Amino acid sequence: MTLSTSGTRLTAKGMATRARIVDAASDLMLERGVARTTIEDIQETAGVSASQLYHYFTDKNDLVLAVIDHQSDLVLGIHQESLDRLDSFAALEVWRDKVIDVVRATHCAGGCPLGSLASDLAETDPIARARLARAFGLWEELLRVGLAAMRERGELRPDTPTDDLALAMLAGLQGGLLLSQIRRDTQPIEVAIDTAIAHLRTMRP
Amino acid sequence: MTLSTSGTRLTAKGMATRARIVDAASDLMLERGVARTTIEDIQETAGVSASQLYHYFTDKNDLVLAVIDHQSDLVLGIHQESLDRLDSFAALEVWRDKVIDVVRATHCAGGCPLGSLASDLAETDPIARARLARAFGLWEELLRVGLAAMRERGELRPDTPTDDLALAMLAGLQGGLLLSQIRRDTQPIEVAIDTAIAHLRTMRP
DNA sequence: GAAAAAATGGAGTGTCAACTCCAAAACTGG
C-alpha cells in the first residue's frame, strides 16, 4: 500500500505512532490545506515530538504523500462498499443517501478529502498530482464497473454510454461537494447527484 | 465594485499600480495557491516595492479579497457573454466550445480560478468564503436565467426543472475542471458538459 | 506655483516554521 517509508522495519508501537501522525495530518490538512498546516500543529494533535515525525517521514512532502494514500483508502473504501453491488436504481439511491449523510455529518466542511488535496497540490507537487490522478482513476473505475453492471442486468439500454456517465457522475459529485462546501448547504450535492441519477433514468429500456 | 480600500482617492497611476498588483497576485495564487504565494513574489511579478503593496492593501488578506473580486469579474464576464442570449441548443454548444477552448489554452493548469480559490479559502477565511459563495450564486443565476429563457422559448418542456439543471450544470463544470486539472486532459470537462447538455436534450418537447 | 495629498524606494524587524542533532529510553531477537 504505502511505499514511501522503506528500509526500516516498523514495530507495532511504531506503526501506531505513524498512524497517529497520518491521522492528525489528514484532519488538519483537510481543514486548513497543506501549506497552512504546520509540523508543530501535527505534533501537538498527534502527541508526538519532532524527532518522531522525522523518524517516520523524511520531510513534509513525504508526509503529504502518506496523507494522500490514507485519504484515498478511506474515500475509495466508503464508495466501494456502496457501489460493489450496484445492480439497481434502488442501490444507487442507497449510495446517494450515504454520500449525503457523510456531508451532512461534517456540516459541509472540508469538502471531498481527495478533491481538496487535488486542488491544493495539483500545480505545486507533480508526484502528489500523479498519485491523486491515480486515486480518481480508481474512483471512476468503481462507477464505471457499477454502471456497466447495471447495463448488463438490463436496467439500462444496451447503447447507454456508461463510461461517459461514470466520469460525468464523478465530476458532478466533486463539483457538488465543492459548492456545498462554500455554501454550507447540502443542496448542491443533493441536486448534483439527483440530476445525474435522473439522467440515468432516462436511459432505462 | 471593490469595497476593500476606502478613504484614499486613487490617481490614474495609482489605479494602474493597484491593478498590476492584483493581476500578479491573481496569476500567482491561481498557480500556487494563496498560502504558497509570498508578498515578495507578488512584488517581483508586479514590479512594485513593499511600501506600494501595503499602500494599496492593508494586508495579505485584503489583497486576497481583491483577487477574489477580480477573478469573479473575469469568470462571470466570460460566461455572461456566452450565456446572455442563451436561446437555443446551438448557443449552448458555442458556450461549451468556448469553455473548453479556455481550458485547452491553459493546458488544464490551474483549474477554475473561482473553484481553486474556494477550495483554498473555504475553511480558513470566512469573509472570502462568503464572497466566493456570492460569486457562485451569480454564476448559477446566469445559468438559471439562460435555461429558463430556453424553456420560455419552447426549446424545453414546460415542466423542465431548469433551476436544478442549472445548479447541476455548475457542479459538473466545477468537477470537470478539477478532474481535467489533475489529469492534465480536457476529456473530463468535455464529457461533463456534454453529458449535461445530453440530459437537457432529453427534455425537449 | 505652492501647499497638500498621493505614490514610491528600500532597508529593517520580529516571528514562525521546517528541519537537525545528540543522547536516552524502550523494545526485539537469539
Place this chain on the structure above:
DNA sequence: CCAGTTTTGGAGTTGACACTCCATTTTTTC
C-alpha cells in the same frame, strides 16, 4: 539477558515571510 535496533525527547538553527518605517519623489488642487 544482552547486543542491536527502533523509538522517543527536546533544545537548537537557519531561513523565509509578513509587515513596518521614514524619507523622497511625483502628482493633484486651488
